[in-house]
Amino acid sequence: MPCPACGAEIKSAARVCRFCGTSVAGGTSPAPAPEAQAQAVMPPPPPPPPPPATAVAVASGPPPADFVMRRGYGIGAGLNPTFHVESGSVTFSVGLLTPEGQRKRWLWLSPMLAMVVVMIALGALLLAQGDEPPDAMIAVFLGAFVLFLVGAVVGAIGAAANVKRNSCTHTTTFPVSAVANANVAFDWDTGCAMIILFSLIGVIIMLSLGKRVVKMTAPLQPEKGMKPYRFIARSSADARALVEVIALWRSMAPPNI
Numbered sequence: 001m002p003c004p005a006c007g008a009e010i011k012s013a014a015r016v017c018r019f020c021g022t023s024v025a026g027g028t029s030p031a032p033a034p035e036a037q038a039q040a041v042m043p044p045p046p047p048p049p050p051p052p053a054t055a056v057a058v059a060s061g062p063p064p065a066d067f068v069m070r071r072g073y074g075i076g077a078g079l080n081p082t083f084h085v086e087s088g089s090v091t092f093s094v095g096l097l098t099p100e101g102q103r104k105r106w107l108w109l110s111p112m113l114a115m116v117v118v119m120i121a122l123g124a125l126l127l128a129q130g131d132e133p134p135d136a137m138i139a140v141f142l143g144a145f146v147l148f149l150v151g152a153v154v155g156a157i158g159a160a161a162n163v164k165r166n167s168c169t170h171t172t173t174f175p176v177s178a179v180a181n182a183n184v185a186f187d188w189d190t191g192c193a194m195i196i197l198f199s200l201i202g203v204i205i206m207l208s209l210g211k212r213v214v215k216m217t218a219p220l221q222p223e224k225g226m227k228p229y230r231f232i233a234r235s236s237a238d239a240r241a242l243v244e245v246i247a248l249w250r251s252m253a254p255p256n257i
Contacts, residue, residue, distance in 0.1 A: 062249070067233070067242045070212075074229040075220055079167060081231055085176065085245050088252070092169040092220050101166025105159060112155045115148040173220055176249040180217035180226060185237045211236035216244060 001012045005022035015024050064086035072078030072094055079095030097105065122141045126133045214231045221227070233239035 062164045062245055065245050067238055067243070069214070069231040069233055069238075072229060073231070074227060076170075078231075079163060083242060085242075085249065088176050088249050089173055089247070090176050090179065090218070091171065091173045092218075093169060094220075095163075095167045096169055096170050097163065098166045101162055104162045104166065107154065110158070113150050115144065115151050119144050119148055170221070172220060174219050174222075176225070176246055178219055179246055181249065182214065182216040182218070182243050182246045183210060184236070184243055185213060185215050212239050214239050 001010060002008065003010050003017040003020060003022060003024065005017060006020040008017065008019040009018050010019070010024070016022070017024060062085075064084065065081040065214065067085075069081040069083075072081035075081070075094055076096040079097075081092070081094040084091040084093075119141070122137070122144055126137060126141055129137065212233045212235065214233055216231065217226055217228045219226055220229055233242065
């Protein structure tokens, strides 16, 4: 380019004319490097994502629990009743005899009941004979007693086979708030019956079952509505645990459930 003072040709990047020493303003600066241009155009990197929030465990009630009872009363045969309590719901399962099974059960029990009546009658006759009853009557009584034992064994085997062939499983689920009450108490019904039949043995049976009997009013059979039921637990600890879990879920359930 020409010098503005003397007109001599000088380099375009020169800032002072080498011929006349005049300062040349507005000299051309060198072009920036490609890497610098790329850095000037590129946007800043996005900020790193925030760390995931730590999940806070919220207590939602006791863990699922299963309870196996020895026997149930008030619900048909009551075979192997079980309770599964989870998330405020109770799933109840029990084995019931079919109508055919109920008829056959009485067929197996009738001979045993008849032999009990016969033995009571023979015992009364022996007592009426005084201190020296006839040998023949004693032989008849002993024979009846042997027949009773044989009939009891055969009847027990037949009843067990009948249950195995003619039983079905009944299962229902309902909210724990539907349980009207559940408590561990003495089984006065069974206990009084045993007291009448066996006197002191009945008292012992009632006391032994007192801590294992769970009384519950609940819709275990929806078609029959609310009814009271009794269950014999495997231990007093199981009986208390079932009642306590139901009470805890009932206290946590909303009023409208």
